[in-house]
Each structure stands twice: as C-alpha cells, then as structure tokens.
Amino acid sequence: MKMKVISGLVVFGLLLAGMQSALAQKPVPSAQAKLQQKKPNILVILLDDVGYADIGAYGSEIPTPTIEGLAKNGVKFTDFHPTASCSPTRSMLLTGVDNHQTGFGNMAETLLPEQQGKPGYEGHLNNRVITVASLLKDSGYHTYMAGKWHLGKGENDPHNRGFEETFTVLNGFSGHFEPTPAFAGNQTAFTHNGEAAEKPADVYSSEFYTNQMIRFIDAHKADGKPFFGYMAYTAAHDPLQAPADWIAKFKGKYAAGYEALRAERVQRMKKMGIISKDADTARREEEVKPWDKLTPDEQAFQSREMEVYAAMIANADYQMGRLLDHLRESGLYDNTIIVFASDNGPNNETIDFYGADWINKTYDNSVANLGNHNSFVMYGPGWAQAGAGPFRMDKGYTYEGGIRTPLVISGPGLKHTGKTSQSFVHVLDVAPTILELAGVSYPKNYAGNDVLPLQGSSVVPYLTGKQEFVHAPDQAMAWEIWGRGAVRQGPWKLVWVEKPFGSSQWELYNLVDDLAEEHDLAQQQPEKYQELLAAWDKYVKDNGLILALGHGKAE
Structure with a gap:
C-alpha cells in the first residue's frame, strides 16, 4: 500500500500535538513561517x-x-x-x-x-x-x-x-x-x-x-x-x-x-x-x-x-x-x-x-x-x-x-x-512515513528523471490509531542479499540460505510458533510453501534481481 497523497486545504495538527498528514495549497507568504513552525x-x-x-x-x-x-x-x-x-x-x-x-x-x-x-x-x-x-x-x-x-x-x-x-x-x-x-x-x-x-x-x-x-x-x-x-x-x-x-x-x-x-x-x-x-x-x-x-x-x-x-x-x-x-x-x-x-x-x-x-x-x-x-x-x-x-x-x-x-x-x-507493538514493519516504510508526517507528496518525476514509485507503507495510520496494522496479513514482503532470500507474509516466512548455514533449499517457518526458525514446515504446508514461492518469483521479476548461479541462486 503506497502512501496516499491528500489534497485540498492545508491540514495541520493531526492528533492533538500536530502530526501533519498532508499539504495541498500554498499559504499566503505572510503566514509561511508560522505554518512551517507547525510542521514537525x-x-x-x-x-x-x-x-x-x-x-x-x-x-x-x-x-x-x-x-x-x-x-x-x-x-x-x-x-x-x-x-x-x-x-x-x-x-x-x-x-x-x-x-x-x-x-x-x-x-x-x-x-x-x-x-x-x-x-x-x-x-x-x-x-x-x-x-x-x-x-x-x-x-x-x-x-x-x-x-x-x-x-x-x-x-x-x-x-x-x-x-x-x-x-x-x-x-x-x-x-x-x-x-x-x-x-x-x-x-x-x-x-x-x-x-x-x-x-x-x-x-x-x-x-x-x-x-x-x-x-x-x-x-x-x-x-x-x-x-x-x-x-x-x-x-x-x-x-x-x-x-x-x-x-x-x-x-x-x-x-x-x-x-x-x-x-x-x-x-x-x-x-x-x-x-x-x-x-x-x-x-x-x-x-x-x-x-x-x-x-x-x-x-x-x-x-x-x-x-x-x-x-x-x-x-x-x-x-x-x-x-x-x-x-x-x-x-x-x-x-x-x-x-x-x-x-x-x-x-x-x-x-x-x-x-x-x-x-x-x-x-x-x-x-x-x-x-x-x-x-x-x-x-x-x-x-x-x-x-x-x-x-x-x-x-x-x-x-x-x-x-x-x-x-x-x-x-x-x-x-x-508506551506500547510494545508486534506489528510487522519493513524499512521501506520509513520513507513514506516521513513524507506523510511532513505533508509532502511523492512525485512521478524529479529533476528531469522518471522516478520509481514508493514500495513501502506509511506507519502514520497505525501510529495515530486509524489502522490496526501497517501491512495487511496477506501482503508479502521480501529481501535478498548475496543470493540469500526471504519472503514474509503474516506469520509465515520462506527463507533460502546456502549450506552450511542453511539447507540450500527453501525453508518455511511460522514465526509465531518458531521464532528460532528451527522447524521447517515446507513438507507439511505445501500450499503455503507454493504461495510464498510464487511471491518470491514475483519479487524477483518486479525488482530485476540478478541471481548468479553458484552464488546462492535458489533453484
């Protein structure tokens, strides 16, 4: 879910203390400094x-x-x-x-x-x-x-x-x-x-x-x-x-x-x-x-x-x-x-x-x-x-x-x-959160270049009590570095790491029951395994991953 750009009147003071969610019209010059002070x-x-x-x-x-x-x-x-x-x-x-x-x-x-x-x-x-x-x-x-x-x-x-x-x-x-x-x-x-x-x-x-x-x-x-x-x-x-x-x-x-x-x-x-x-x-x-x-x-x-x-x-x-x-x-x-x-x-x-x-x-x-x-x-x-x-x-x-x-x-x-939250958050979510807090919209092009769309979700709706989660339980997010990959969807995680640190096979874990990632459920949960494997394939295609043979490429 990408950050929504809110247009209309300038809205400041989100939730009591002034968390800003958006900007649209420019204020008159004489009010500029005061409005900027209200921005966090x-x-x-x-x-x-x-x-x-x-x-x-x-x-x-x-x-x-x-x-x-x-x-x-x-x-x-x-x-x-x-x-x-x-x-x-x-x-x-x-x-x-x-x-x-x-x-x-x-x-x-x-x-x-x-x-x-x-x-x-x-x-x-x-x-x-x-x-x-x-x-x-x-x-x-x-x-x-x-x-x-x-x-x-x-x-x-x-x-x-x-x-x-x-x-x-x-x-x-x-x-x-x-x-x-x-x-x-x-x-x-x-x-x-x-x-x-x-x-x-x-x-x-x-x-x-x-x-x-x-x-x-x-x-x-x-x-x-x-x-x-x-x-x-x-x-x-x-x-x-x-x-x-x-x-x-x-x-x-x-x-x-x-x-x-x-x-x-x-x-x-x-x-x-x-x-x-x-x-x-x-x-x-x-x-x-x-x-x-x-x-x-x-x-x-x-x-x-x-x-x-x-x-x-x-x-x-x-x-x-x-x-x-x-x-x-x-x-x-x-x-x-x-x-x-x-x-x-x-x-x-x-x-x-x-x-x-x-x-x-x-x-x-x-x-x-x-x-x-x-x-x-x-x-x-x-x-x-x-x-x-x-x-x-x-x-x-x-x-x-x-x-x-x-x-x-x-x-x-x-x-x-003061709350300890178990809500899943990805590092991709930080940028859209910052932009929403500042009331700044995200462009389609910048300095003459087309720019890629945001892929994270703003945490602001969760922080302000408007939403119970940052990412919906059925949303898949993924990572890869040095051929080592992972996909997360709700409590489920698919992960690939080469031997001897992993198995050189895709492994499936339910993190609610197995934070230690010790009990591979790939055989017991074939449908979930295939669902997350498909999510991985989509991630690879959508983001242009180059996975080299002999360097942790998942087969």
Whole structure:
C-alpha cells in the first residue's frame, strides 16, 4: 500500500500535538513561517551493526536510557525488518524503494561480474530514486546529515542527494578516533557539504557526529523552518573502539561468556513481553566455539572485545541524549518526531574477514590495548549470537538474526504511547512515513528523471490509531542479499540460505510458533510453501534481481 497523497486545504495538527498528514495549497507568504513552525521536525537515528538484543529496551544489560526513554514515550516495534546489510538498508530507508532498484542490489564492494553495470546494481544511488531529504528540502525543510553515508560519492555525495548540511564518512566504516584501515590501501573519505574534509582524531566518532548535528540545527533555527535530521552513527561497526572511561564501566561484566549472556538476554526479553515465554532460542552455530572450550587467554581477549562493544553502544546512547537535551533546551523537542533503528543484525565476522596477518602486524591488539585508537578487533560469532537474542544467524543472512532489529518511533501525536507493538514493519516504510508526517507528496518525476514509485507503507495510520496494522496479513514482503532470500507474509516466512548455514533449499517457518526458525514446515504446508514461492518469483521479476548461479541462486 503506497502512501496516499491528500489534497485540498492545508491540514495541520493531526492528533492533538500536530502530526501533519498532508499539504495541498500554498499559504499566503505572510503566514509561511508560522505554518512551517507547525510542521514537525523529523530526526532519524541509525546505529550500525547493532543487534536486536543489544539495546536495553529489547532485553540488553547495556544501559541505553535515552532509547528506553523514547520507547516509554513512543512505540517500540518488535517486528521491524531492514535488510541484512548496510548500504541496501540505507538506500531503502531514504527512498522507500527496494534496494535492487535503488542501485544496491548488491553491496558495491561485492558486485559480481554479471551484476556490474546493470540497472539496480550501480553501487550508488541511481537517478531512478529520490531521497526524502530532497523532497523535504524542496518543501521548506532544512535537511542535515552526520555520520555514515555509504551510498556513493561525487554527484552521489549526500550533499548532492538532498542534504543541505553534511559531515559524513562516505565509506562503509572508519576508525572511531582516526582513520583505521582494515587492509593495505584501504582509505577513508570524509566530506563536509560535498567537499573533502578531515575528522579530528581527538574526538570520538559518536561525539563528533552529534556535535555536527547540533551545530547544523543551531545554525538555522532562527528562521523557524522545520528540519529533517539523519543521525547515522558509525557505532558499533568495526573496528571496536571507544573512550577508555567508557570501556572501564564494563570491566569484568562479560567474564561468564557469550552463551551465558545470550541466555540472560533471552530470559529478560521474555519477562519484558518482547517474545513469548515459551519461545525457543536458535541453535548455536558451529562456528561458535563453546565458551568453556576457550583457553583463559582466549576468554580474556573475547571478554575485552565485548566490553569495548558495550561501551560503544552505551556511549552512542549518551550522545543521543545530548542531542535530545539540546532540542529540549532549544524549544524544538516537543515538535520533533524521532525514529530510532539499527541497519542490520550484529556482525559475526572476525579480523580474518579483512586479513588477520596484516591487521595484527599493523595494530596493537594486546588485551590491555583493545578499544584504543591503534587497535582493530571485531565482534565475532559468539557475541553476535548473543546480540541476536533468540534469533538465528546475524548480519548478512536472511534468517531473523540478520534482518530483525530494534525500531522505536517517538514524538507528538502518537496514540500508542508506551506500547510494545508486534506489528510487522519493513524499512521501506520509513520513507513514506516521513513524507506523510511532513505533508509532502511523492512525485512521478524529479529533476528531469522518471522516478520509481514508493514500495513501502506509511506507519502514520497505525501510529495515530486509524489502522490496526501497517501491512495487511496477506501482503508479502521480501529481501535478498548475496543470493540469500526471504519472503514474509503474516506469520509465515520462506527463507533460502546456502549450506552450511542453511539447507540450500527453501525453508518455511511460522514465526509465531518458531521464532528460532528451527522447524521447517515446507513438507507439511505445501500450499503455503507454493504461495510464498510464487511471491518470491514475483519479487524477483518486479525488482530485476540478478541471481548468479553458484552464488546462492535458489533453484
């Protein structure tokens, strides 16, 4: 269901506090500033590679009071789905169009020969899509971005894709103090308003990007125009680094290991009502070595990795709090809609992914130095399973651990304040939601190019109590990355992942009864299996997927 464009008189003040649903006629010039002030500010906050169970509001022991405060004053969704990797998710979030049409049918870094140069596989945002930033900017909004872009450079720098003020890292990752290459020749590119820039090495990434967003807001707040802010933190993407005083807060807290942590988090999630009390926990993957089989030195090393990771998340939450406090002090908070999410599941990779020999020769990865600017370590499969909670697998996989993350929407006009919602939401829904909140219509063409229609559904009717769901139970939604695919329809899920992580066959699960995706019902439910398989075939055709033989192509 695409967002409906409402025409007629200007309508503001949707639901008590002023959530706007639409615009049609332009106000007389003398009233312009007042009407713009009534439009809501919209702030999207995105964390990087943070798992479902890594946030306090979703069962984590890591203190995240800012996010928990948003949940208490907003709606916490337990069934939100980005895709399984960063650029594809970010492209959909900002455009409302499937990643296979935005230019990110695959990650730019992993394009296959048969995908290169094909429509939807450009490796950058193409001209068939338009960002919400461009549309909001054209409609009188200030548009700001700080943090990770990873959607292109040059003419596809965020400053050229609708953001008025930017300070961004164009790459998929960077060191959190100074550029920290993962391999020889790996370079980091920062830009400020489209021009090459440098991030100061003495300021931690989450603090620095928060400072930039505050600076952008302050620079323009006097004119009374609303703003759209995209706060895209690089935490908690590798390399795992954090300020020493923040790491110290977690010293010794993870000595019991990742299996114990996972069990504690799942139990907490059950008590919080996030998952059912009888929900099973997904299997331990073979690549996860039992904690009690690690040597004391290995345990000490991995415990320290988790301490750093926890510090990254806690610090990011603190910086979010700084930003929200600044909005309160500036008199902007009460008219700001805030969307918080993570871009994909937790990352299970180790430094072997980039090349352990080079990293270990280049950095000081002694236990005592982990987390400092001259160290380079990653989350790893054991902690990633704990980060995914009860779910199966993690980043890069279309099992739930890879494509289910936190989502909180908070701000004026919400009917379900403080509610934990089980309504299914897709990352494609964020863009139409933003447009409806801002009262901005979606065009058929832009800057001389025909643009693809929105594929998501606005969440506003659900948030305001006009609708009991975001997606009808019979609506099918799908994902694909690296040949791994999935289709969701109500409680049913069809998923394909290659061996040894999956079966290299389509598997069918009922997520109401089997969150862990352990009991394949393909044989028992042949009609549902065929129905979802047909939905997959339609998804492939409609979105122009290029599934390569020998690269996870479903047969």
